Amino acid sequence: MFESLFIRTVAQCVEAGLVDGSKLYVDSSLVDAAASKESVIKGTPELIATLKRAYRATESKLEDTTTPESYEAVNDRLMSRSDPDAAAVRRGGGDSRPRYHHHRAIDDQKGVITAVETTPGSIPENKKLLELIEQHEKNTVSHVEVAVADHKYGTQENYVACAERGTRSHMGDASAKQNHIRSKGIFPESAFECDPVKDIYRCPAGETLKPRRLHWAKRTIEYKGAKAVCAGCSLRAQCTRASNGRSLKRHEKQAALDIARAQAHSRAAERDRRRRRHLMEASFADAANNHHYKRARWRRLWRQQIQDYLIASIQNVRILLKHYQPKRSALAALKLATPESFYPLNNAFALGIRRI
Ligand code: SF4
16 A cells, blocks of 8 residues: 555656656665664574564464565574564664665656665665666656666676666676775786687787686686796786786676676766765655654564655655645645645555554
8 A cells, every 4th residue: 555655656746747767866775673782682594584483473463464585684693573674784884783774766857756665774785776677667657778876786787687678877886896906006807808709818918818617606707817827927917916827707798797887987977976976865864854764663674664655655745746836845835735635645644554
């Protein structure tokens, strides 16, 4: 019901011409669960799994809504006794405590929130990019041409997925950030020439790097120079710090990855990432300052989803009101609006609050 309410606010914004649909900004933020850090207990993965099953079984006797299995927390050694769905994670350099992750996508035109997802705090943000894009496309009936996000979303997996679905990647490059210090002062990968016919790389010294092993999880092939050749090479100091010679990794869909990386490093992408900071921070700050978004009101994931849907719905309604009465503040517009004009929303809220 709350999801339908949220989708309905998106549809009304689309109808009012407030959503362009082609450019999407994605980000996430941690929300403190309604549980203290003292409620977190530590145990073996088996013990934690058994406890969670027991919580779920008890809860299913009391309520008809339980936490989906797919939202098992990544950290399987810690569990909060107050809210077993929330995962104990750190924010910045602060304390580890039970938290949820709120994932959000907003449209470029007026900052309308078009997709929302709630997970335990341990689910990384980059895992939700494609789901948010698909949710946005479904809710707005449009195709995402450009996805904008920070470097945490710029993984090889996301780059390839975006390239394959015809979406430009304007996300920061995660590997560039990670490799920056490690690869400083040595030949970049672009200095090596790929020969796809012979399936080899040729290094700046003219030597050959051959395929050595396949990394199944990362879908990459490692190419390596011969240890003895690299050891006697005059360019070694500029090429590698490894004792057994230089190596390179090539993704199985390297062509798509190269295209996405070039898009991510373009000036248009940098401009979009600057605008994302402004749009996203405004959207999250509005949720935190006006709707108490930073702290969970209730316990369990399904209730946290309700909170997130309600806050996103209200933020969209306020954008809608501002559009209809641009000279008045959203609060003044709310006061002036007749109760009849909000009947469907009032009805849904009343039903939802009664149920909670
Ligand atoms: S160190 Fe090895 S890979 Fe690097 S330039 Fe020399 S021979 Fe080529």
